[in-house]
Each structure stands twice: as C-alpha cells, then as structure tokens.
Amino acid sequence: MPQFPDAVSNQNMTNWFLGSFDTHIPWWFILVVIKAVAAFAILVVLTLFNIWYERRVVSFMQMRIGPNRVGPQGLLQSLADGVKLALKEDIVPTNADKPVFWIAPLLSAIPAFLAIAVIPWGPAVSIFGHWTTLQLVDLPVGVLYVLAISSIGIYGIVLAGWSSGSTYPLLGALRSSAQMISYEVAMGLSFAGVFLYAGTMSPSGIVNAQQHGWYFYMLPLSAIIYIIAMVGETNRAPFDLPEAEGELVGGFHTEYSSLKFALFFLAEYINLVTVSALAVTMFFGGWRAPVPISLWSGANSGWYPMLWFMIKLLIFVFVFIWLRGTLPRLRYDQFMAFGWKVLIPVSVLWLLVVALFRQLRNAGDLDRAHAVPIGIGIAAVFLLLVVALEVRERNQIRRTPPPTVPDYEPLAGGFPVPPMPGQSAPAVPRRPQFARTAAAPAPALNGTTAEEASTR
Amino acid sequence: MNPDSYLYLSAILFSLGALGVLIRRDAIVVFMCIELMLNAANLAFVTFSRMHGRLDGQIFAFFTMVVAAAEVVVGLAIIITVFRTRRSASVDDANLLKY
Amino acid sequence: MNVTTASVQFTGSAQSYLSPTGVEVAFILIGLVVLGSALLVVTVRNLVHAALWLVVCLGGIAGEYLLLGAELVAWVQILIYVGAIVVLLLFGLVLTRAPIGHTDELDVKHRAPAVVVAAGAAGVLVTVVVDAYRKVWLEPRAAVPLGTGAANGAALFKYWVLPFETLSVLLLAALVGAIVISRRGADGDSDEPESVGTD
Numbered sequence: 001m002p003q004f005p006d007a008v009s010n011q012n013m014t015n016w017f018l019g020s021f022d023t024h025i026p027w028w029f030i031l032v033v034i035k036a037v038a039a040f041a042i043l044v045v046l047t048l049f050n051i052w053y054e055r056r057v058v059s060f061m062q063m064r065i066g067p068n069r070v071g072p073q074g075l076l077q078s079l080a081d082g083v084k085l086a087l088k089e090d091i092v093p094t095n096a097d098k099p100v101f102w103i104a105p106l107l108s109a110i111p112a113f114l115a116i117a118v119i120p121w122g123p124a125v126s127i128f129g130h131w132t133t134l135q136l137v138d139l140p141v142g143v144l145y146v147l148a149i150s151s152i153g154i155y156g157i158v159l160a161g162w163s164s165g166s167t168y169p170l171l172g173a174l175r176s177s178a179q180m181i182s183y184e185v186a187m188g189l190s191f192a193g194v195f196l197y198a199g200t201m202s203p204s205g206i207v208n209a210q211q212h213g214w215y216f217y218m219l220p221l222s223a224i225i226y227i228i229a230m231v232g233e234t235n236r237a238p239f240d241l242p243e244a245e246g247e248l249v250g251g252f253h254t255e256y257s258s259l260k261f262a263l264f265f266l267a268e269y270i271n272l273v274t275v276s277a278l279a280v281t282m283f284f285g286g287w288r289a290p291v292p293i294s295l296w297s298g299a300n301s302g303w304y305p306m307l308w309f310m311i312k313l314l315i316f317v318f319v320f321i322w323l324r325g326t327l328p329r330l331r332y333d334q335f336m337a338f339g340w341k342v343l344i345p346v347s348v349l350w351l352l353v354v355a356l357f358r359q360l361r362n363a364g365d366l367d368r369a370h371a372v373p374i375g376i377g378i379a380a381v382f383l384l385l386v387v388a389l390e391v392r393e394r395n396q397i398r399r400t401p402p403p404t405v406p407d408y409e410p411l412a413g414g415f416p417v418p419p420m421p422g423q424s425a426p427a428v429p430r431r432p433q434f435a436r437t438a439a440a441p442a443p444a445l446n447g448t449t450a451e452e453a454s455t456r
Numbered sequence: 457m458n459p460d461s462y463l464y465l466s467a468i469l470f471s472l473g474a475l476g477v478l479i480r481r482d483a484i485v486v487f488m489c490i491e492l493m494l495n496a497a498n499l500a501f502v503t504f505s506r507m508h509g510r511l512d513g514q515i516f517a518f519f520t521m522v523v524a525a526a527e528v529v530v531g532l533a534i535i536i537t538v539f540r541t542r543r544s545a546s547v548d549d550a551n552l553l554k555y
Numbered sequence: 556m557n558v559t560t561a562s563v564q565f566t567g568s569a570q571s572y573l574s575p576t577g578v579e580v581a582f583i584l585i586g587l588v589v590l591g592s593a594l595l596v597v598t599v600r601n602l603v604h605a606a607l608w609l610v611v612c613l614g615g616i617a618g619e620y621l622l623l624g625a626e627l628v629a630w631v632q633i634l635i636y637v638g639a640i641v642v643l644l645l646f647g648l649v650l651t652r653a654p655i656g657h658t659d660e661l662d663v664k665h666r667a668p669a670v671v672v673a674a675g676a677a678g679v680l681v682t683v684v685v686d687a688y689r690k691v692w693l694e695p696r697a698a699v700p701l702g703t704g705a706a707n708g709a710a711l712f713k714y715w716v717l718p719f720e721t722l723s724v725l726l727l728a729a730l731v732g733a734i735v736i737s738r739r740g741a742d743g744d745s746d747e748p749e750s751v752g753t754d
Contacts, residue, residue, distance in 0.1 A: 460684060463684040464684060465590070465619070467681050467684055468681070469590065471673045471674070471676045471680065472590070472673065475669055475673035479597070479663055479669045480597070481663065482651075484602070484644055484648050484651065485602055487647075491609065492596065492609070495612075498632075499620075502619075503623060511707060512710070512715075514628050514707060514710075517625075519722060521631065521632070521636065522722050523725070524635075524636075525639065526728075526729035530732050530736070532643060532646075532733075534736055535647060536647065537736055
C-alpha cells in the first residue's frame with residue numbers, strides 16, 4: 001500500500017460539506033454512497049449521450065444530418081425524447097400477464113446498472129481527503145459477478161416476450177434467450193485466457209497485470225472473440241435478431257409503451273456501456289494510458305486514468321455504431337451456426353494453445369527464441385485447418401446436385417403465389433398502356449382479360 | 457452460531473421439493489422441484505464443508521451443479537420430443553412407450 | 556488513522572462486515588425468503604410464476620452460501636442456476652406453450668398422501684440433524700478465507716481431477732444425447748411425413 005503524505009494534511013481541513021454529516025457514519029460508507037451515486041449518474045448521462053452519439057454518427061455515415069435542433073448540436077435531443085416517452089400513454093394488453101409484464105422491464109434494467117459496480121474506473125484518488133480507488137467494490141471474483149449479473153438480464157427479455165401474450169414478442173424472446181445463452185459460452189471461454197495470464201478474476205487485478213502490455217496484444221484471438229460475442233450478447237446490429245423489425249415488428253418489446261419501453265431502451269444502452277467497459281478492462285489495459293501518453297509519468301495517477309478509460313469506452317461505443325451502420329442483419333440460422341460452429345470451437349482450441357504456452361512458460365522450458373517459431377507453427381496448422389474445412393464445404397456444395405424445383409404454377413391452390421427460390425416467373429409481356437384492341441394476350445397471372453382490366 | 461439451522465433449512469427445502477414432485481403435473485415444473493431438492497443437498501454439502509473446515513463439500517456442490525445442468529439439457533430434449541408427439545407436457549399424458 | 560482503515564477496507568482483505576449476530580439475522584431473513592419462495596414454486600398454479608419463484612429461491616440459496624463463506628460457489632450458483640438452468644426451463648415452458656392464467660396443474664387426486672409423505676420426510680430429516688449436530692458450534696468469521704477462487708481451484712485440480720474429467724465426459728455425452736433426442740425424424744421412423752415442404 002503506497003503512502004500518501006498529503007492525505008493527512010487534507011484531512012485537517014474539515015470541509016463544510018462533510019461537517020454537516022453525523023460523525024458516526026463510517027467513512028467507507030459515505031465514500032461508497034458517493035461512488036454509487038456517481039456511477040449511476042454517469043451511466044444515465046452516458047445513455048443520453050450515446051443515443052445522440054449513435055444517431056449523429058449513423059447520420060454522418062448515411063450522409064444525413066441527424067438531430068441538431070434541441071440544444072447545441074442536438075445534444076439534448078435524447079432528453080426531449082425521454083420526456084416525450086414518459087408522457088405517453090402506458091398500454092397494457094388485455095391478454096398480458098400483468099405482474100410479470102410489470103416486472104420484466106425492471107429485471108432488464110436493474111442488472112444492467114448493477115454490473116458496472118466492479119469495473120475499475122481509475123486508481124486511488126483523493127475524495128474529500130480520503131484515499132479510495134475509483135471502483136465501487138473490488139470482488140475477488142469480479143468478472144464472474146459481471147457474467148452472473150448480465151445473465152439475469154435475459155429474464156427481462158424472456159418474460160417480456162411471454163407475458164405480452166402475443167406472437168411476435170414471444171418469438172423475439174425465444175430467439176434472444178437462445179442467442180444470449182449461446183454467446184455467453186464463447187464469452188466465458190474468451191475470458192478464460194485472460195484469467196490464465198492474470199492469475200486472478202478480480203477486475204482491478206487484471207488491470208494491474210496489464211502494466212507491461214495489454215492483453216489484446218498477448219491474446220488477440222480472445223479479444224476478437226469477446227468483441228464478437230459482446231455484440232451478440234447486447235442484441236446489437238448485426239446480431240439484433242430478437243428485435244428484427246422486418247420479421248418481428250419490434251421483437252420482445254412490441255407490446256411495451258411509455259416508461260416501460262424506456263426502461264428496455266435504457267437497459268440496452270447501459271449494457272452497451274457495460275460490455276464495452278468490460279472489454280476495455282479485460283483486453284485494453286483498463287484505465288491505463290495508451291502508449292504515447294503513458295511515457296508521461298503522471299499519466300496513470302490521479303484523475304487522468306478516468307479520462308483514458310472514458311476515451312477507450314467511447315471508441316468502443318463508436319465501433320458498435322459503426323457495425324450498425326455497416327453490416328446487414330444475419331439470418332437466424334446463420335447466426336446460431338456462427339456461434340456454435342465457429343466461435344465456440346475456435347475459442348476452445350485457442351484456450352488449449354494458451355494453456356499450453358502458459359504451462360511451458362511457467363515450467364521454464366520455453367524461451368522467446370523457441371516460442372516464436374512454435375507460435376507460428378500453431379498458427380499455420382490452425383489456418384490450414386480452417387482453409388481445409390472451408391474447401392471441403394465448398395466442394396460439398398458443388399457436388400450436391402441442385403434440388404429439383406417443380407415448375408412454377410402461378411395459381412397453385414387457387415391463390416396467386418410468388419415464385420419459390422429456384423423458380424422464376426414467366427415473363428409477362430407488358431401490356432401496351434393505351435391499347436384499345438383485344439389483341440393483347442390476357443396475362444396468365446390474374447386471369448382477367450384486357451377489357452376487364454381497362455374498365456376498372 | 458449453530459450449523460444446525462442451515463441443515464434444517466436444507467431438510468425442509470428437500471421435503472418441499474419432494475412434495476412438488478409428487479403433486480405437480482407439468483414435467484418442467486417437476487424438473488424445477490428436482491432442482492430444489494438438488495439445491496437442498498448442495499446447501500447441506502456447503503454447510504458440512506464449513507463445519508469441517510475443508511473444501512470437499514464445496515467441490516461437491518460444483519459437481520452437483522454440473523450434473524444438474526446436464527440433466528436439464530437431456531430432460532428438456534425429452535420433454536420437447538414428447539410434447540411434439542403428444543401435444544402435452546404433462547407427466548400424466550406420457551403413458552405410452554411409443555408414439 | 557482514519558485513512559489507513561478506510562484503505563484497508565477497500566483493498567479488500569476479505570473480511571465480513573457482518574457481526575456474528577448480523578450473520579444470524581441475515582440467515583433467518585434469507586432462510587424465510589428461501590422457504591417461502593420454495594413453497595410458492597410448489598403451490599403456484601401459473602407455470603411461469605413458479606419458475607420466477609424458483610429464481611428467487613435459488614438466489615436466496617446463493618445468499619446463504621455467501622453467509623457460509625463460499626463466495627465462489629455463490630456466484631457460480633447465480634451464473635449456472637439462475638443464469639442458465641432456469642432460463643432453459645423457462646425456454647421449455649414457453650416452447651410447450653405455458654398458458655397465461657390458471658391451469659389444472661394441481662388438481663391431482665393424491666394430494667393429501669403427498670403432503671403426508673413430504674411432512675414425514677421433513678420430520679425424519681430434521682430429527683436426524685438435531686440428533687447428529689447438537690454439540691457443534693461455528694465461529695462465523697473463521698470460514699471466510701475458505702471459499703475463495705484460488706482455494707477452490709487448488710482443491711479441484713489437486714484432489715478432484717479424476718471426477719472433474721469424468722464430469723466433462725458426462726457433459727459431452729449429455730450434449731450429444733440432447734441433440735440426438737431432439738433431432739426431428741431421425742432414421743425415418745417418425746410418424747410425420749418429413750418432406751412436406753421446404754421449410
């Protein structure tokens with residue numbers, strides 16, 4: 001524990017604010033309350049900011065302007081939208097299971113807030129003359145805590161879907177629970193590599209262990225897998241299948257309105273911040289300054305680390321927005337196949353490699369001169385494997401004969417139907433627009449003659 | 457404090473789970489009651505671990521959780537298959553060996 | 556002085572802030588929640604509500620683990636039971652079309668004998684426990700370093716490696732088994748015509 005000489009002098013000047021407190025309240029308690037309120041406030045403000053940020057960045061990418069009327073640069077737009085949302089009528093469907101319908105948004109929003117508690121925002125700083133770390137609690141199993149809490153958030157979605165008593169929300173809820181459970185596996189596996197290197201599950205311990213190099217450089221594959229999994233876990237584009245507008249209207253929150261809907265919205269954006277903060281903590285050095293700045297000796301002390309942390313966090317949020325602006329949504333089966341057949345096997349293999357390296361390093365049988373060729377060899381084998389699998393799959397696709405498609409019947413079963421995949425509609429000759437003669441052949445599709453059509 | 461109290465809790469929880477298995481109809485709820493009984497056993501294990509100052513009980517609790525997870529996966533697969541053919545998830549309706 | 560105590564508490568020497576009586580009070584409160592919610596799991600007619608009460612019950616048990624000093628077990632309990640198993644059960648309930656509202660769930664004929672059996676089991680178990688552990692006494696603070704991740708990991712991989720490996724085989728078997736069971740129309744013995752359309 002380093003000594004802080006100026007702490008004592010600070011303590012002597014009892015300031016006005018703390019003088020008003022009863023002296024029987026222990027100090028750690030006051031600090032915890034201050035930090036909890038600050039964390040809550042930061043999350044809410046960040047949500048308002050991120051909504052604006054997302055709308056502006058997406059607008060920029062789509063060559064639009066985006067909200068720019070309310071407040072400077074439109075910054076207060078989300079606040080105005082929030083007020084509007086709160087004033088809307090709160091509709092509860094007749095078929096709904098009322099108590100569960102009420103609990104679901106809370107179950108989704110509260111865990112989102114709780115998860116941030118173990119994320120370290122900075123090293124020890126002085127608050128009213130008392131030294132404390134910028135972290136609400138430092139659990140020894142902190143990362144496990146985040147995983148556990150974020151898995152509770154699934155309940156909000158499943159219950160919202162079920163309790164609405166309506167089809168689309170139910171389908172959205174089923175999708176999302178399957179999605180989150182599958183991507184949580186890959187997420188946990190990607191953390192295992194970090195645990196092996198850091199030797200601890202406490203977030204502050206992991207940040208301390210990254211003093212001499214971020215884990216992104218040591219465990220690039222883990223970081224990439226985590227980043228993919230976190231997009232799946234937060235239901236964001238391109239993995240936003242639970243709320244695919246084209247297929248499911250709004251997904252699990254179709255029947256929600258007013259403040260309950262706002263809570264789902266809040267939960268989504270807070271989850272965005274939480275998973276980004278976790279990514280920064282686990283793989284990108286946490287609050288540590290990036291390389292050129294870290295040469296300055298004061299970069300990692302005082303309140304500056306919080307600045308670096310926020311910058312990294314906002315870069316991650318930008319990546320989320322960028323993904324949304326760039327990629328189309330995956331189909332559901334593609335998405336599940338990607339999770340189970342690509343992400344999980346790759347992360348298991350990668351974990352094996354990491355564990356092997358770690359063990360060899362610990363046993364002292366491995367020096368740098370050997371490690372590099374072995375690493376390259378493993379990478380080469382891995383790449384070959386991937387390429388071989390891919391080639392095999394392509395060959396299979398080529399070898400399988402194309403399925404025989406029955407001929408297209410425009411009026412199958414008495415109703416006009418569109419062509420199935422593989423079929424093509426016969427070209428209907430375009431009717432001359434002002435043809436008065438009956439010479440034009442009647443189109444087969446709707447079975448009306450030209451005269452009938454022209455009289456309509 | 458006396459470790460008895462944890463064991464009482466565990467015993468009563470186990471009996472409640474057993475009661476549930478006996479009186480519920482839906483196969484999935486029967487599953488939930490089995491989970492209750494497993495958890496009661498886990499609580500007893502952790503209490504014993506605490507009493508003897510050894511970790512074996514806690515390790516056993518982990519093992520129980522893994523077995524419970526495996527059990528739920530297979531059990532749900534069976535229930536869903538039964539539901540597909542019988543259109544019901546009630547244990548009373550699963551009364552034939554085939555179809 | 557004040558400075559050092561505050562920082563010690565925050566750098567987290569894993570000490571329980573609860574006094575012994577505090578532990579006892581917390582135990583009783585959480586225990587009541589656990590028992591109450593377990594009773595509701597068994598008696599509530601709405602299936603999904605039963606699952607929700609199960610979540611409360613399992614969370615309460617995680618709280619009891621924390622009081623027993625088994626920190627890792629507590630969080631794993633939340634992660635696996637609350638986060639995965641009950642979600643899967645809910646998934647199953649929704650897939651098997653759990654109705655909103657009341658069901659004929661509890662209208663079984665043998666309710667009275669079932670209650671008698673359960674009460675008998677409870678009576679026997681409690682008497683056995685009373686008899687066996689009358690004289691044991693625990694110091695609530697002594698257990699705290701016991702349940703950490705490091706200690707659990709060491710015990711697991713020093714003394715329990717073989718069961719651990721066996722369990723991984725079991726998990727694999729369960730995974731394969733679940734896929735085999737739930738595959739539609741395996742080996743063509745299904746009673747449903749298989750190639751109805753290209754769905």
